[in-house]
Amino acid sequence: MPHTDEVFDVIVVGAGNAAFTAALAARAEGARVVVLEKASHKLRGGNTRFTGGVFRCVYNSLEDLIAVVRDNDDPSTVALDPYTREDYLQDLARVTGGRTDPALSQTLVDRSYDTVRWMADLGVAWEFSRAVGAVTIAGAAKVKLSRGGALRAKGEGVLLSSTLFRLADAADIPVLYETQAGRIVTGPDGRVSGLEVRGPEGIRTLACRALVLASGGFQASPDMRTAYLGPTWSLVKVRGTRFNTGEMIRQALDLGAQSYGEWAGCHATPIDADAPSYGELRLTDKTNRLSYPFSVMINLDGERFVDEGEDFNLYTYAKMGREILRQPRATIFQVFDRTTTPLLETRYNTGTPVVADSLADLADGIEQRYGALGFRKTAFLATLEAYNAAVQDGAFDPDVLDGKHSLGLRPDKTNWATRIETPPFCAYAVSLGITFTFGGIRINTDAAVVDQLERPIPGLFATGEMTGGFFYHNYPGGAGLMRGAVFGRLAGTHAARFARERRD
Template identity: 45%
Template sequence: MDFHADVIVVGTGNAGFCAAHAAAERGARVLMLEKGSEGTIGGNTYFTAGAIRTTYQDIEDLADVIDDPDERLPYTDIDPYSPADFAADMRRVTLGRCDPTLTDAMVHGVADTVRWMRGHGVRFRLQYERQAYEMENRFRFWGGLPLATVDGGKGLVAQHLAAAERAGVRVRCDTAVDRVLRDPDGRVVGVAAGTTEFRAGAVVLAAGGFQASRMMRAQYLGPNWDLAKVRGTPHNTGGVLTAALRAGAQSAGHWSGCHAVAWDAKAPESGDLELTNRLTKQSYPLSIVVNTAGRRFLDEGAEIRNYTYAKYGAEILRQPGALAFQIFDAKTAPLLREAEYEAPGVSRFQADSIAELAEQAGIDAAGLTATVEEYNAATRPGPFNPAVKDGLGTTGLTLPKSNWAQPLDQPPYLAFAVTCGITFTFGGVKIDTSGRVIDEADEVIPGLFAAGEMAGGLFFHNYPGGSGLAAGSVFGRRAGAEAAALASTGVLTS
C-alpha cells in the first residue's frame, strides 16, 4: 500500500491537497508524495498570507463563508466583485495574455470552490489588517481581496492536513519525484523517485515551479535572477516540472516571467518557517521607493497594491545591488502593516532628517535629499484616501507618483531596506479545464493531471493578488475529481 494507490498527488501545497480531497471524497485511495521532510509539508502554501481572490455579490455573501462573524462587519464596506470583474483584472494585469478558457473556469468556479473547501474544514476570515483602512469610523476594503484563511498559510496547511487525515489520505515525505511512468500505450501509470516506483490509476502533479533553482532562474528568467531571494520552500527546484516535460507534456505560460515582491533585505535565502510572509513589505504605495543612489525608479502609486506588488520585485532586482529602500514619514507610519514592518529583525532605519536617514541606511545622502526635495515640490494639496485610487498625484515629475502622493516632511523619517523575493514562476505545463495535461500534439496525456504553480497559461508579466490560491484550489479540485473518475472506471467525467 505504500507504493500503490488509485490516485497519486505529487506535492502537498494547496493545489495538491485540494486534488487529494476531491479524489478521496469520490472513494479513491490517495497517496501524496512530498519532496521535503514532514516539517515542510505545505510547500509554498505554508509561506503565504492565505489570501484567496474570490467572487461575491455583497458583504453578506462573504459573511456566509467566514469562520466567525466579526464585530466590525456592520461598519465595513466591500464593493461587489463579480466573475466579470475578476476576468477583467486577469486580462488587464497579464496584458491580455491569460488563457481565456482557463481564466473563465477559474473566475466562475472559485466561489463554489471556496465553499467546498470550507466544507472540508478550511476556515476563512476577512483580512482587515492587510486589505482595509479605517476611514471616518468605517472599514473600507480595496483591491478585490478581502478573504483569507484563518492563520494564513500555516493555518491553511494545518487545516488541509487534518482534512486529509480524516479522509484516510496517506502522505509520504522525503520522496523527490523525478520521473513520470507511462506504459507501452502511453498511459501514465505512476511516478518514480530514484529507484522507487509508485503506481496508480492516475497522477496529479502539483509540485510547484522552479523558483528555488538558481540555475533555472538564470536560464529562463534572465541575468541576475540567480541572485534573488526565495520567499517560500527551497524544494521547488523544477524537478517534477522537468519530469512532466520529459514525459511529453507541452509547455505553457510565461517562462521568463514570475511573481516577485519587495522582500526584507536581511531575509534568508529561502523562506523562514517562523516569519513566513511577514518578511514582505507591501505598504510601498504610501512611500517613495529609492535605490542606493537615492533615486526613484518606479511609480509607487500606479495602482492599488494588489495589482503591482507581484511585478515590483523584478524592478528592485534591476537596481544596483538588487537593493531598494521604502521611505516614510510620521504621517504614513501609522498606516504601515504592523505584521510586516514590525517583524523581528526587520531592516529598519529611523532619523530626524533625510540626510541622517540616508547615512544610516547606506543611501547616497545628496541623491536622497535631492529626490525628496523634488518630490515634495511636486506634491499638491487634496484629500488623501489610502483605500481608493485617490488621484492625489505629483505634477511635473518625469517619473510620477500617480496616487497617494503626500510630501515627506514630518519627522521622524523611516527607511526599510528591501530586495527581490521570488514567489513562483509563471512557466508550466499546458492543461485543460479538467486539469488534464496536454502533450505537444495537443492531445491529452492519459492519466496525467496538473494544478497549481505547475500549470502554465494563466499568469503573464504580472498577477492579481490572491489568484494563485484561487487557481490552485479550482484546478486542484477539478484534477482530483477527474483523476479519481479515471482511476475507478477508466473514463473521464468530462
C-alpha cells in the same frame, strides 16, 4: 504506511494547497489516494504554508462571504464593495496585458466562489482579510476590505496547511514524506501507469491509474531560474519553500506535455533587505514590504525608479520585485514620514528602519548603515527635495485611486503623492524575493495535462504553481491559492473518474 506494491487510483505529487484540494476531491470520488511530499515532516507544506492565505474569489455581497466565513469572524467590523465575475476577469486581463488564457481564467473565476465554499464545507476555516490593502474607515469601527482580496484562510498559510494535512489524515489519505517524485512511467498505450520515487527506502516505482502533479514552480532552482528568468535571477532570495525546484515540470515536458505561459516571468515582491535567502517558517510572509504606494522609493544612487502609486499594491506588488532587481545591488529604500507611517502594514514591525527627525539626519543614518553598498546621500536628498516640490495639492485618500500626484518628475507618482515633510521620518531598506514562476505545463479546463496538439495525456493531471498560461508580467494578489484550489479540485475529481474507468 500504505503497501507500496498496490496500485493507487491516484498519486498526488506535492503537499500544498493545490495537492490537497486534488487529493480530497479524488477521495470524495472514492479513489484510493496517496500524497508524496519531498520535504520532511518538519518542513512540509510547500509555499502554501508560508502564505498570507488570501484567496481571490468572486463575491457579490458581504452575505456571500459571510456564508464562507461563518462563525469565524465578525462581519459588523468590515465593509466591502462587491467583486463580480466581470471585475475578476478584467483584473486578470489588465494585469497580464490581455495575455491570460481565456478558457483557464474563466474557469478560475467561475469556480472560485463555489470552491471556497466547498473548502469551508470540508473544514477549512475562513476570515476576512484585513492585512493587505485593507483600510481603516475614519470615524467608524470598521475596516474596508480590499476589492477581490477580502477573504483569507483563518490563521493564514500555517493553519491552512495544518488543516489540509489533518483533513487528509481524516480522509485516510497517507502522506509519504521525504519522497521525491521523478520519472513518470507510461504503459504501451501511452497512459500513465506509475511514478519513480526517491525516498527513505531508495528508488522504487509506485503504480497508479492516474497522477496529479502539484509540486510547484521552479523558483527555488538556481539553474532553472538562470536558464529561464535570466542570469540576474541566479542569486535572488526565495520567499517561500526551498523544495519547489521544477523537476516535475521537466518530467511532464519530457513526456510530451506542452509548455505554456511566460517562462521568463515570475511573481517577485519587495521584501526586507535583511530577509533570509529562503523562506523561514518563523517569518512566513512577514518580510513583505508592501506599503510602498504611500512611500517614496529611492535606490542606492539616490534616484526614484518607479511610479509607487500606479495602482493598489495588490495589483503591483508581484511585478515590483523585478523593478527592484534592476536597481544597483537590488536594494532600495522606502521613505515615509509621520503622515504615512500609520498606514504601514503591521508586517513592517519585523524590520528595523532608519528613523530621524530631519531628512539630512535620515540620509546620514542610511549612510552609516548602508554606505558600504555605495549609497549616494547627496543625490538621495536632492531627489526628496525635487519630489516634495513636484507634489500637487489635492485630497489624499488611501481607500481610492485618489489621483493625488506629482508633476514633472520622471517617473511621476500618480496616486497618493504626499510630501515627505513631517518628522519623524523613516526609511526601510528593501530588496526582492521571488515567490513563484509563471511558466509551466499546459492544462485544459478539466486540469488534464495536454500535449502539443492539445490532446490530454491519458491519466496525467496538474494544478497550482506548475501550470502555465494564467499569469503574465504580473498577478492579482490572492489568485495563486485560488488557482491551485479550483484546478486542484478539478484535477482530483477528473483523475479519480479516469482511474475508475480504468478499474472498471
